[in-house]
Amino acid sequence: MPNHLIDALRAPGAAARAFIETPDGTVLTFAEAERRTAQYAHALVALGLKPGDRLALQVEKSVEAVFVYLATVRAGGVFLPLNTAYTPPEVAYFLGDAQPAIFVCDPAAEVALAPIAAAQGVGQVVTLDGEGQGTLRAAADACRTSFADVPRRPDDLAALLYTSGTTGRSKGAMLTHANLASNAQALVEAWRFTADDVLIHALPIFHTHGLFVAINVTLAAGSSMIFLPKFDPELILTLMGRASVLMGVPTFYVRLLKSPNLTAEAAAGMRLFISGSAPLLAETHRAWRAATSHAILERYGMTETGMNTSNPYDGARLAGTVGFPLPGVELRVVAPESGEALGAGEIGMIEVRGPNVFQGYWRMPEKTAAEFHDGWFVTGDLGLIGPDGYVQIVGRGKDLVISGGYNVYPKEIETEIDALPGVVESAVIGLPHPDFGEGVTAVVVARPDAALDEKSVIDALEHRLARYKLPKRVIFLDDLPRNTMGKVQKNLLREQYKAMFGG
Ligand code: MCA
Ligand code: AMP
Numbered sequence: 001m002p003n004h005l006i007d008a009l010r011a012p013g014a015a016a017r018a019f020i021e022t023p024d025g026t027v028l029t030f031a032e033a034e035r036r037t038a039q040y041a042h043a044l045v046a047l048g049l050k051p052g053d054r055l056a057l058q059v060e061k062s063v064e065a066v067f068v069y070l071a072t073v074r075a076g077g078v079f080l081p082l083n084t085a086y087t088p089p090e091v092a093y094f095l096g097d098a099q100p101a102i103f104v105c106d107p108a109a110e111v112a113l114a115p116i117a118a119a120q121g122v123g124q125v126v127t128l129d130g131e132g133q134g135t136l137r138a139a140a141d142a143c144r145t146s147f148a149d150v151p152r153r154p155d156d157l158a159a160l161l162y163t164s165g166t167t168g169r170s171k172g173a174m175l176t177h178a179n180l181a182s183n184a185q186a187l188v189e190a191w192r193f194t195a196d197d198v199l200i201h202a203l204p205i206f207h208t209h210g211l212f213v214a215i216n217v218t219l220a221a222g223s224s225m226i227f228l229p230k231f232d233p234e235l236i237l238t239l240m241g242r243a244s245v246l247m248g249v250p251t252f253y254v255r256l257l258k259s260p261n262l263t264a265e266a267a268a269g270m271r272l273f274i275s276g277s278a279p280l281l282a283e284t285h286r287a288w289r290a291a292t293s294h295a296i297l298e299r300y301g302m303t304e305t306g307m308n309t310s311n312p313y314d315g316a317r318l319a320g321t322v323g324f325p326l327p328g329v330e331l332r333v334v335a336p337e338s339g340e341a342l343g344a345g346e347i348g349m350i351e352v353r354g355p356n357v358f359q360g361y362w363r364m365p366e367k368t369a370a371e372f373h374d375g376w377f378v379t380g381d382l383g384l385i386g387p388d389g390y391v392q393i394v395g396r397g398k399d400l401v402i403s404g405g406y407n408v409y410p411k412e413i414e415t416e417i418d419a420l421p422g423v424v425e426s427a428v429i430g431l432p433h434p435d436f437g438e439g440v441t442a443v444v445v446a447r448p449d450a451a452l453d454e455k456s457v458i459d460a461l462e463h464r465l466a467r468y469k470l471p472k473r474v475i476f477l478d479d480l481p482r483n484t485m486g487k488v489q490k491n492l493l494r495e496q497y498k499a500m501f502g503g
Pocket of ligand 2: 396
């Protein structure tokens with residue numbers, strides 16, 4: 001029996017070609033990647049990884065971290081990447097919930113995280129730093145360069161990606177080999193990836209966008225990528241001359257537009273600019289087209305589903321829309337109350353179905369059941385299908401802020417703020433932000449005798465929450481606006497403070 005995902009990602013005839021290049025000029029071929037991932041797979045098996053075991057990883061972006069992802073899948077394991085911004089209390093929750101057999105962390109964080117991992121029952125803690133060095137690397141270097149992939153069926157798990165919820169703690173989305181393989185193949189087809197493509201990879205690799213969309217598509221098409229440690233607009237502009245595709249969140253395009261070096265000439269050799277993870281403003285789409293003559297291709301996805309829709313490669317890429325369902329994916333819009341499918345132009349809840357849709361939330365059958373409706377996954381996004389078939393997202397049914405492409409769930413922040421001495425209650429909202437799209441903002445009701453100000457609230461949250469989740473502003477009010485049912489009217493707060501960031 002084959003290893004379903006690995007086989008789908010092995011592009012025929014690619015062995016001798018470049019797979020991944022780093023800014024220092026190092027180039028590794030597909031054949032070298034095959035050998036390196038074999039070494040890591042042996043090292044992971046020696047550390048005790050068995051088929052179905054989770055491997056959690058919180059490390060800086062590096063080529064070696066990509067190899068650990070692929071090696072985990074080759075060894076039959078389930079890959080669980082964690083945002084490098086997560087604080088130790090956040091990491092403790094993920095390790096306790098997912099119970100990985102192995103946890104890979106930065107050597108600099110080992111002293112702080114190893115006891116946390118041990119307390120959560122994690123058997124092995126190994127290290128890898130941003131340069132690709134550490135105890136896991138040393139173990140892999142000593143291993144053989146060929147590995148017989150552990151057989152895995154299409155419905156076996158390949159990855160567990162945590163996504164926060166509007167209530168309670170984060171949930172692990174269970175993604176199978178078939179989920180990831182089918183989405184990679186659909187995107188190769190939709191975006192016309194070939195062996196000639198060179199992708200500029202500047203996204204983090206702990207989320208669906210940078211990990212599965214970018215890396216799996218590159219592998220499946222036998223393309224290559226220039227792998228940057230982080231987003232750097234000027235470096236990207238110089239690389240455009242020898243690349244063909246850029247994938248980014250809207251903040252990438254907003255920041256690139258600020259550079260005087262963004263010209264039609266600089267972008268002339270590029271084939272495709274893709275945006276996703278958050279809404280791209282129509283004005284950004286227009287400004288990009290005016291500056292470069294390229295129409296950004298916007299697509300729509302989720303951790304639970306991978307990519308659902310995409311603007312067309314050929315044909316009009318319409319600003320303010322996310323295009324059409326990808327091959328094999330079905331999308332409908334239903335009335336939130338009755339659940340009945342709506343006609344063209346009517347706004348309702350977006351639901352999706354297809355081989356891309358996950359298997360449910362890790363060890364949360366009730367939460368899983370609540371998110372499905374007649375076999376369709378309820379996205380929590382509000383939208384419509386236009387008469388021409390283009391899907392538009394018009395809002396969110398879920399209480400979610402998306403800041404620079406990172407999701408922030410207000411409930412999580414409100415729980416931390418409400419626990420602070422002197423706080424009566426709080427409401428966290430997203431306000432238009434010129435750089436991040438939405439800026440996290442906390443509205444706080446404090447007791448009259450409380451010595452609280454903006455700085456003391458933010459300082460108190462600092463070691464509990466990842467920094468991108470911290471409120472950029474804190475507003476104090478005597479009361480929160482409520483409707484007759486007693487529900488906080490966040491829409492009124494968003495309206496009142498909409499100019500807070502000048503966005
Ligand atoms: C960094 N900071 C942020 C954010 N990023 N604050 C709010 N929102 C953010 N997104 C803060 C840091 O905490 C720090 O604050 C300060 O900004 C500078 O940090 P630095 O690391 O230098 O930031 P940066 O390099 O400028 O990062 C901005 C960024 C980055 C490049 C836009 O956030 C990014 O790469 N975002 C991509 C996220 C992504 O890949 N999303 C895909 C999810 P302080 O100074 O206080 O410490 S997958 C998904 O959504 C679905 C499936 C889909 O459809 O793709
Ligand atoms: P995640 O938690 O990373 O899975 O976030 C998925 C959410 O990001 C979706 O449910 C949407 O709300 C949002 N999203 C992703 N792509 C787009 C897009 N192109 N336009 C608007 N929202 C998007």
